[in-house]
Amino acid sequence: MTVRTAEIVMAILLALCSIGLMVKSAELRIGWVPERGPGSGAWPFWLSAGMLLTCLATIYRWFKGVTPESRNLNPYMTRRTMTIVGISAGSIVFLLVVTHLLGIYVALFFFLMFYLKFVGRHTWTLTTIMMIAVPVLVFCLFEWALKIPLPKSITEPLFYPIYDLMYSF
Secondary structure: OEHHHHHHHHHHHHHHHHHHHHHHHOOOOOOEEOOOEEOOOHHHHHHHHHHHHHHHHHHHHHHHOOOHHHHOOOEOOOHHHHHHHHHHHHHHHHHHHHHHHHOHHHHHHHHHHHHHHHHOOOOHHHHHHHHHHHHHHHHHHHHHHOOOOOOOHHHHHHHHHHHHHHOOO
16 A cells, blocks of 8 residues: 555544544534533534544545655555554453453553563663553552542452552541
């Protein structure tokens, strides 16, 4: 696939998604609700409409050949890029599966270890710091500050002492 082909394919796909979002959000109120403001579907509808207009502009510019991308016949992705995208997609699937099995914090720990050390080729020091810091910060933000529990699966009993400490204040 060339860069030129990729541009038109993505513009068409995003235009179709925009139309779908507009139709779905129009099931809610998209107009002005007296004494309340915009209806619950207004923002999604108008943002989707804006996205549709930009897609149509991209399609128009593609047919006119005004942008460098619309004239570029080079391959869209090299083999190396495809490999990186495949590894990234596979690691995200791994993250989701491990989240289901062991919880988000264990999954983040292993995901960061793999991605930082083996994909990013960072040092063990940085990798270890991030493997510990990111799950702790995510926990503090969601569980403690926002009071939004994230999935912990079979590791949830390990968090009971932390909950006792958090809610004893």
